[in-house]
Amino acid sequence: MRIGDLATRSGLTTKTIRYYEQAGLMPDPPRTSGGYRDYPPAAETRLAFIRDAQHAGLTLAEIRGILALRDSGEAPCGHVTDLINQHLDEIKRRMTELRKTRTALRDLAQRAAETDPQSCSDADHICRIISPPRPREI
Secondary structure, rough: HHHHHHHHHHHOOOOHHHHHHOOOOOOOOOOOOOOOOOOOOOHHHHHHHHHHHOOOOOOOOHHHHHHHHHHHOOOOOOHEEEEEEEEHHHHHHHHHHHHHHHHHHHHHHHHHOOHHHHHHHHHOOOOOOOOOOOOOOO
């Protein structure tokens, strides 16, 4: 099947398919005598996998690794499980960080609500909401 047909069937653009080839996610397809790419039916399945893996949050490098395992004849399920757990751990870490940021921003919002804009003219301070004045040491 030619690249335009594959693009239509996969819901991707021809440019994306060529990019995946350059990125090592898709093997170079055989060429017709006229020089056109001639994709096997399995190319559509591979593109669907790449799309699904990206939607799951995997990077192209991670996807490339999974495909390399499969292409070498190994079942990649153990590797995929490890990647999923790593991504879940990273999401958990980021959510913890976001909760801390939300708390800090709520505190700043409260301080902003209690701050008179007229008191922000002190040249020694950039912004009293973010950095309240500190007692001076003698």
